[in-house]
Amino acid sequence: xxxxxxxxxxxxxxxxxxxxxxxxxxxxxxxxxxxxxxxxxxxxxxxxxxxxxxxxxxxxxxxxxxxxxxxxxxxxxxxxxxxxxxxxxxxxxxxxxxxxxxxxxxxxxxxxxxxxxxxxxxxxxxxxxxxxxxxxxxxxxxxxxxxxxxxxxxxxxxxxxxxxxxxxxxxxxxxxxxxxxxxxxxxxxxxxxxxxxxxxxxxxxxxxxxxxxxxxxxxxxxxxxxxxxxxxxxxxxxxxxxxxxxxxxxxxxxxxxxxxxxxxxxxxxxxxxxxxxxxxxxxxxxxxxxxxxxxxxxxxxxxxxxxxxxxxxxxxxxxxxxxxxxxxxxxxxxxxxxxxxxxxxxxxxxxxxxxxxxxxxxxxxxxxxxxxxxxxxxxxxxxxxxxxxxxxxxxxxxxxxxxxxxxxxxxxxxxxxxxxxxxxxxxxxxxxxxxxxxxxxxxxxxxxxxxxxxxxxxxxxxxxxxxxxxxxxxxxxxxxxxxxxxxxxxxxxxxxxxxxxxxxxxxxxxxxxxxxxxxxxxxxxxxxxxxxxxxxxxxxxxxxxxxxxxxxxxxxxxxxxxxxxxxxxxxxxxxxxxxxxxxxxxxxxxxxxxxxxxxxxxxxxxxxxxxxxxxxxxxxxxxxxxxxxxxxxxxxxxxxxxxxxxxxxxxxxxxxxxxxxxxxxxxxxxxxxxxxxxxx
Amino acid sequence: xxxxxxxxxxxxxxxxxxxxxxxxxxxxxxxxxxxxxxxxxxxxxxxxxxxxxxxxxxxxxxxxxxxxxxxxxxxxxxxxxxxxxxxxxxxxxxxxxxxxxxxxxxxxxxxxxxxxxxxxxxxxxxxxxxxxxxxxxxxxxxxxxxxxxxxxxxxxxxxxxxxxxxxxxxxxxxxxxxxx
Numbered sequence: 001x002x003x004x005x006x007x008x009x010x011x012x013x014x015x016x017x018x019x020x021x022x023x024x025x026x027x028x029x030x031x032x033x034x035x036x037x038x039x040x041x042x043x044x045x046x047x048x049x050x051x052x053x054x055x056x057x058x059x060x061x062x063x064x065x066x067x068x069x070x071x072x073x074x075x076x077x078x079x080x081x082x083x084x085x086x087x088x089x090x091x092x093x094x095x096x097x098x099x100x101x102x103x104x105x106x107x108x109x110x111x112x113x114x115x116x117x118x119x120x121x122x123x124x125x126x127x128x129x130x131x132x133x134x135x136x137x138x139x140x141x142x143x144x145x146x147x148x149x150x151x152x153x154x155x156x157x158x159x160x161x162x163x164x165x166x167x168x169x170x171x172x173x174x175x176x177x178x179x180x181x182x183x184x185x186x187x188x189x190x191x192x193x194x195x196x197x198x199x200x201x202x203x204x205x206x207x208x209x210x211x212x213x214x215x216x217x218x219x220x221x222x223x224x225x226x227x228x229x230x231x232x233x234x235x236x237x238x239x240x241x242x243x244x245x246x247x248x249x250x251x252x253x254x255x256x257x258x259x260x261x262x263x264x265x266x267x268x269x270x271x272x273x274x275x276x277x278x279x280x281x282x283x284x285x286x287x288x289x290x291x292x293x294x295x296x297x298x299x300x301x302x303x304x305x306x307x308x309x310x311x312x313x314x315x316x317x318x319x320x321x322x323x324x325x326x327x328x329x330x331x332x333x334x335x336x337x338x339x340x341x342x343x344x345x346x347x348x349x350x351x352x353x354x355x356x357x358x359x360x361x362x363x364x365x366x367x368x369x370x371x372x373x374x375x376x377x378x379x380x381x382x383x384x385x386x387x388x389x390x391x392x393x394x395x396x397x398x399x400x401x402x403x404x405x406x407x408x409x410x411x412x413x414x415x416x417x418x419x420x421x422x423x424x425x426x427x428x429x430x431x432x433x434x435x436x437x438x439x440x441x442x443x444x445x446x447x448x449x450x451x452x453x454x455x456x457x458x459x460x461x462x463x464x465x466x467x468x469x470x471x472x473x474x475x476x477x478x479x480x481x482x483x484x485x486x487x488x489x490x491x492x493x494x495x496x497x498x499x500x501x502x503x504x505x506x507x508x509x510x511x512x513x514x515x516x517x518x519x520x521x522x523x524x525x526x527x528x529x530x531x532x533x534x535x536x537x538x539x540x541x542x543x544x545x546x547x548x549x550x551x552x553x554x555x556x557x558x559x560x561x562x563x564x565x566x567x568x569x570x571x572x573x574x575x576x577x578x579x580x581x582x583x584x585x586x587x588x589x590x591x592x593x594x595x596x597x598x599x600x601x602x603x604x605x606x607x608x609x610x611x612x613x614x615x616x617x618x619x620x621x622x623x624x625x626x627x628x629x630x631x632x633x634x635x636x637x638x639x640x641x642x643x644x645x646x647x648x649x650x651x652x653x654x655x656x657x658x659x660x661x662x663x664x665x666x667x668x669x670x671x672x673x674x675x676x677x678x679x680x
Numbered sequence: 681x682x683x684x685x686x687x688x689x690x691x692x693x694x695x696x697x698x699x700x701x702x703x704x705x706x707x708x709x710x711x712x713x714x715x716x717x718x719x720x721x722x723x724x725x726x727x728x729x730x731x732x733x734x735x736x737x738x739x740x741x742x743x744x745x746x747x748x749x750x751x752x753x754x755x756x757x758x759x760x761x762x763x764x765x766x767x768x769x770x771x772x773x774x775x776x777x778x779x780x781x782x783x784x785x786x787x788x789x790x791x792x793x794x795x796x797x798x799x800x801x802x803x804x805x806x807x808x809x810x811x812x813x814x815x816x817x818x819x820x821x822x823x824x825x826x827x828x829x830x831x832x833x834x835x836x837x838x839x840x841x842x843x844x845x846x847x848x849x850x851x852x853x854x855x856x857x858x859x860x
Contacts, residue, residue: 233756240754277686284690291697311701319694326687333683372818373700386782513790574763576794593794610793 003068006056007147013049013100014137016042020130024123028196036119039126040111046133047104054101057146058088067153070094070146076157076569078541079165086170087160092294093146095173099290100136102174102181103129110185110210117206124192125185132184135317143310162542162568162575168228172221176248179218180286183251185210186258187283190276191325194332204266204275209637211262211279212487215255216633222248223626231580236511236589236614238622241390246369247289250362254282257358259633260351268413270339270348274355276329284322285362291318292369345418347411350404361397365390402456402499405492406463410470424470428462446508453503461496464489484639491632498625504618515596517608525615527588528552533607534592542566544577547592547609551581561590563611582620589614717834721748721825722813726803729780729788736777736803738829745832745855746775748823749799749839750811752783753791755819761838762795768844769798772852774824778802781811781819824851 020042027035057070061084066072074094075087089098107129114122140146189207193199225248230238239245258278265275291314342348367374368385406428410421436455440446468489471480481489510525518533530550537546544564551559561579568575578591593610716722725737749765751758769776778799780788785804792802805811814823824833833851835843 273683280686288693315694315697315701318697322690323687323694326690330683330687370696373696373703377696377699513793574795591794593790594796612790612794 002056003060003065003147003149006053006060007141007145009049009052009056010097010137010141010147013046013053014134014141016046016049017130017133017137020046021127021134024130025127025195028120028123028127031120033119036123039123043104043107043111043126043130046130047108050097050101050104050137053147054088054097057094057097058085061085061088064157065153066155066157067149067151068146069148069150072150072154072157074157074160076159076541078569079160080540082167082170083160083165086164089173090160090164090169093140093144095177096136096140096144096294097146098173099177099181100133100140102177103133103136103184106182106185106210107133110188114206121192121196121198121203121206124195125188128188128191129184132188132321135321139310139313139317143313159541159569162566163232165541165568166228166232168224168232172224172228175217175224176221179214179216179221179255180248180251180289182210182214182217183255183279183283183286185214186262186279187325190279191328194276194325194328197332199272199276199332199334201266201269201272204262205642207279208259208262208266209639209642211255211259211282212633212637215252215259216630216637218248218252218255219626219630219633222252223623223630226626227623230619231578236509236578236616238505238619241368241387243369244293246365247292250365250369251282251285251289253358253362253365254278254285257355257362258282259636260354260358264348264351265339268340268342268348270342271352271355272334272338274352276333278355278359280322280325280329281359281362284318284325285366287314287318287321288366291315340414342413343415345411346416347408347413350408350411350416353404354401354408357397357401361394364393364397368393402460402495405460405495406466408492409464409467409488424466425463428459428466431462432456432458449507450504453500453507456503457496457500459496460499461493464492464496482639482641484636484641487632487634487636487639489632490635491629494625494628494630494632496625497621497628501618501621501623501625505616505622508617509619510613510615512613513593514611514613515608516611517606522613524613526553527558527615528555529590529611529613531609531611534595534609537564539566542568542575545592545595547590547611549579549590549611551588551590559588561588563590563592565592584620586615586617587619589616716815716823716831719831720829721823721831722810724803724805724810724813726779726805726810729778729785729802729804732785732804736801741775741777741825742829743827744774745824745826745852746777747772748777748779748814748825750779750781750814750816750819750821750823751788752781752819753787754783757838758820759795761820762798764839764841764844765798766796768839768841772848774852774855775800779810779814780804780806781816782806782808822848824848824855826855 020039023035023042024039026032027038057068059065060068060071061075062081064071064075064077064084070091070093074090075084079087087094089095107126110129111122111126114125186207189203189210193203222245225245226238229240230236258275261271261275261278264271291311294310294314368390371385406425407416407421410416410424432455435458436451439454440451468481471485475481512522512524514522514524516522516529516531518531521528521530523529528551530552532548532550534545534547537544544566546562546564549561549563550557551561559581561581563579564577566575566577576591578589580590581588591612591614593612596608596610597605721738723738725735728734728736751761765776776799778797778801780802782805784806788802788804803810808816814821818836820838822835822839823831826832832855833848835848839848
């Protein structure tokens with residue numbers, strides 16, 4: 001009975017979404033206040049029904065209702081309750097429902113926190129968001145119904161994909177979707193501005209905090225995903241450039257360009273077309289990512305189930321949304337470049353370069369991801385490009401970014417002082433070069449990439465630190481750092497940390513595969529690893545072989561690691577569960593290989609195993625950098641500037657729309673109410 | 681015109697993606713009627729994974745049928761396929777040759793050490809050239825080559841026990857030289 005109610009709720013939500021994307025838009029177009037006023041209640045209603053559907057599905061999982069096909073496919077009686085909870089988004093149908101729920105959370109947040117924005121604008125924004133909801137609700141209901149029954153009901157279900165049975169997977173998808181879907185708000189603001197023809201800079205100021213928050217969530221989601229891959233896949237890698245990862249990385253790259261471009265448009269009025277297009281593309285790439293992951297176009301040789309009907313549906317929807325937006329853009333985009341003039345050497349130029357490089361990087365990743373498909377289309381065969389292509393191209397495109405980051409804050413708007421900036425940055429340059437040289441001389445045989453990593457990290461880190469110092473000295477006390485500025489400093493400092501992590505880890509990790517008999521000790525990278533043998537262990541829903549390895553340095557025990565090889569129910573492959581001793585300066589990573597005992601015959605059982613030992617210096621810095629970038633996004637979004645006197649600096653919109661557009665009022669902080677969206 | 685460029689670019693992309701869907705629909709369950717089926721297997725000469733001073737070429741294998749399984753330590757699906765090969769390889773009755781595709785030899789070896797080695801011989805195709813000759817578009821893939829060096833069967837994607845029973849074994853049975 002409940003699942004049918006859930007489905008019914010979804011259908012009602014779809015009907016409300018249809019109203020949401022028509023009535024307010026018509027209202028805004030005809031200037032009908034009554035229709036405009038329907039936007040918020042309809043959005044709220046839609047949220048209520050989607051939340052209801054989501055709650056019903058969650059309940060079906062927690063109560064183990066195996067008469068629901070999706071539940072039966074993705075959980076079983078032995079699955080612990082927290083994985084039954086996260087299994088809701090463990091496969092296709094449920095993750096779509098999560099997608100829609102998060103879209104609704106964003107929509108309701110916009111509706112609730114925009115009381116002081118012009119009503120027609122908000123009607124248009126909610127209308128556009130409603131249109132997106134229509135697409136995804138219809139997709140869920142018509143092609144991927146999570147409430148479909150399995151008749152007769154089953155006594156027990158299959159299992160959640162063992163690779164997803166991990167704490168990281170409880171929070172990774174929701175955070176990623178918060179980011180993906182969050183770009184829909186910037187998108188909706190851009191389309192609303194195009195529709196309304198009010199292409200001044202006011203909409204950008206309103207869209208900025210939302211974009212920053214979405215970008216921060218996406219950063220967190222990607223960081224969590226990378227961390228998860230590192231400790232779950234058992235290879236010690238942290239990024240694989242596979243289509244699914246790329247699907248989340250492309251919106252991030254465009255989103256990064258967008259938050260910078262928005263800053264220019266809001267403060268200087270320039271780059272209006274850039275900001276509009278990047279807003280459209282950031283969300284379009286989120287949709288494209290969904291298409292690529294869900295249609296099976298690229299993943300047909302991977303483990304995902306693919307369904308051409310689903311692919312066709314998303315493609316049609318993608319065409320309507322993106323094609324429609326770009327058509328509106330072509331018709332309504334500003335005909336003259338607005339904004340204040342700027343010289344060659346100015347902050348605007350630097351940010352233009354930033355826009356270009358990040359847009360190119362996104363295009364490069366898109367090209368590489370679609371390469372097999374292009375090969376098919378041109379009849380040259382399905383060839384894929386691998387990490388070497390992505391790694392090399394990305395390095396090439398990001399090198400100028402890294403070199404230029406410290407200049408950004410020092411350069412003034414309109415006309416930067418090249419000489420003065422270089423003079424200011426000399427200490428950072430000297431520090432970077434001296435430390436890199438010292439590291440190279442002190443540590444014998446250090447890889448060039450590690451040296452480059454140290455130099456790049458110190459260059460960016462010290463450059464940003466110099467800027468923070470300059471503000472501390474020059475600005476009056478109490479007004480030294482705005483949250484926006486702190487966000488910038490934190491995020492760019494995150495880049496420095498990230499650079500050190502990536503380049504040092506990649507070049508100095510020690511990877512060793514050894515045969516170990518019980519009692520044996522190996523010395524690897526200055527640490528002693530003592531293998532005490534492997535014993536069977538029993539988890540809640542798996543059996544495992546668990547190894548015991550003591551790690552010590554100079555006779556002092558540092559950690560006891562227990563890597564496992566897990567066999568979950570059914571025909572699933574054995575999962576290698578590495579055990580890690582995390583450290584700020586280095587991770588010790590141990591995974592079990594195969595038992596080296598002869599399985600049959602008369603060979604003597606020695607209890608020996610193949611053991612993989614990694615020592616990975618600085619690997620945590622990769623995610624620490626990501627966390628700092630995320631923090632930067634949230635900090636910047638919290639700036640009071642976005643909340644107070646939202647459009648005071650733009651007198652045109654005040655005079656033109658008079659009373660109706662209440663521009664000088666407060667814009668509440670968007671970060672707080674959505675910080676914890678998944679409280680059921 | 682300038683402002684139409686994004687739209688034009690996007691429609692090119694849609695055309696490509698639409699083609700992708702069409703391609704997938706018309707190549708049911710990945711069974712591409714490969715242009716290579718019924719044709720001679722491409723010539724190859726590759727170093728052995730465990731002894732790179734020796735090589736194995738198509739000529740060495742003429743005279744008896746064999747299976748070529750394309751794998752790589754970087755390939756997640758291969759990990760799923762691997763237990764199947766471990767369990768069934770001995771029953772094929774023909775040699776199973778592993779082609780370690782686009783993979784560093786040390787990574788392949790480590791992978792095999794961890795998951796076991798179902799192969800009779802393994803050759804290393806680190807730069808992926810032989811894979812291109814075979815028309816490989818993603819690991820895992822499996823080819824059945826007969827005694828005359830002609831490709832008889834091809835599977836793109838993972839071999840499952842069901843597929844082995846329903847497709848591969850009948851093909852193997854058709855081979856005159858293969859023991860049942």
